[in-house]
Amino acid sequence: MDTVTFTPIGVIRSPHKSEEGTPIQPKGAIGIEAYIEIKPELTEGLKDLGDFSHIYLIYVLDRCNDFKLTTIPFMDTEEHGVFATRSPKRPCHIGLSIVKIVSIEENIIKIENADMLDGTPLLDIKPYVPSMDNFETEKNGWLERNHHKSNHMKADDRFIK
Amino acid sequence: MDTVTFTPIGVIRSPHKSEEGTPIQPKGAIGIEAYIEIKPELTEGLKDLGDFSHIYLIYVLDRCNDFKLTTIPFMDTEEHGVFATRSPKRPCHIGLSIVKIVSIEENIIKIENADMLDGTPLLDIKPYVPSMDNFETEKNGWLERNHHKSNHMKADDRFIK
Numbered sequence: 400m401d402t403v404t405f406t407p408i409g410v411i412r413s414p415h416k417s418e419e420g421t422p423i424q425p426k427g428a429i430g431i432e433a434y435i436e437i438k439p440e441l442t443e444g445l446k447d448l449g450d451f452s453h454i455y456l457i458y459v460l461d462r463c464n465d466f467k468l469t470t471i472p473f474m475d476t477e478e479h480g481v482f483a484t485r486s487p488k489r490p491c492h493i494g495l496s497i498v499k500i501v502s503i504e505e506n507i508i509k510i511e512n513a514d515m516l517d518g519t520p521l522l523d524i525k526p527y528v529p530s531m532d533n534f535e536t537e538k539n540g541w542l543e544r545n546h547h548k549s550n551h552m553k554a555d556d557r558f559i560k
Numbered sequence: 561m562d563t564v565t566f567t568p569i570g571v572i573r574s575p576h577k578s579e580e581g582t583p584i585q586p587k588g589a590i591g592i593e594a595y596i597e598i599k600p601e602l603t604e605g606l607k608d609l610g611d612f613s614h615i616y617l618i619y620v621l622d623r624c625n626d627f628k629l630t631t632i633p634f635m636d637t638e639e640h641g642v643f644a645t646r647s648p649k650r651p652c653h654i655g656l657s658i659v660k661i662v663s664i665e666e667n668i669i670k671i672e673n674a675d676m677l678d679g680t681p682l683l684d685i686k687p688y689v690p691s692m693d694n695f696e697t698e699k700n701g702w703l704e705r706n707h708h709k710s711n712h713m714k715a716d717d718r719f720i721k
Binding site: 400401402403404405406407408424425426441443444445446447448450451452453454455457459461468469478479480481482483484485489490491492493495497499520522523524525526527528529530531532533534535536537538539540541542546547549 | 561562563564565566567568569585586587602604605606607608609611612613614615616618620622629630639640641642643644645646650651652653654656658660681683684685686687688689690691692693694695696697698699700701702703707708710
């Protein structure tokens with residue numbers, strides 16, 4: 400497979416209009432509200448989704464159009480391989496966040512913990528369930544000593560400019 | 561954004577040659593080994609990834625080429641909206657798994673807990689860290705009474721044929 404093409408299922412509307420000042424992780428965006436507009440013709444696919452409190456969002460990091468194989472992430476001062484970070488300057492510009500559902504009405508999903516930019520194209524939604532999605536880790540790499548920063552750090556424009 | 565096109569970063573080589581009999585979740589694939597071939601020109605992006613024990617894999621569900629807005633998932637007998645399930649017959653054929661790293665040598669990542677088919681095109685790798693990626697949920701939808709099945713259930717060919 401040389402390339403794969405996807406058609407977004409909707410768009411995320413958030414209060415974050417630019418990278419600068421945007422929370423870098425959902426844990427740093429607790430309570431920040433946003434909403435998702437699913438394409439009306441896909442509304443039926445949301446049946447029973449409101450019975451879950453948390454979902455994965457898989458989306459396009461559409462403000463980036465290139466990548467760097469190594470990078471200094473927001474939460475560290477050392478360079479790491481891009482796949483060992485969540486930097487948006489990745490070969491495939493795909494973002495992943497776990498957010499909380501506030502409500503679903505027709506094709507509109509109101510969410511909390513939004514760390515994505517306004518207008519972000521959404522590719523997929525999957526239910527998040529701790530019993531299936533939580534794993535015990537033995538090693539947490541450079542994030543072991545830095546993960547707490549995700550609770551308060553905000554982005555700057557280093558990955559956009 | 562009408563469509564988005566990605567170039568896979570590599571391919572997953574697993575013992576699962578067909579959908580039938582493949583574990584439906586990583587929790588049902590504990591200890592099953594597989595390996596990832598990253599494109600040699602992207603090897604530098606793996607720097608420090610071996611300091612993590614677990615990673616997210618985002619990949620193409622390339623054996624599916626259509627979707628159904630509602631579906632009866634492997635783990636239930638009732639129909640749900642596709643976004644409330646992990647069915648591969650989704651509008652964007654994207655899969656998500658958390659797997660364990662066994663070793664990394666050059667551009668080859670040996671993994672455990674592989675629930676994806678042999679030859680699956682890989683789009684992205686991100687570090688998995690419980691402190692950032694685990695959330696307490698209030699509601700787990702239809703999976704509340706069914707999630708335990710993911711530890712042993714195997715797929716059949718319902719989503720391929």
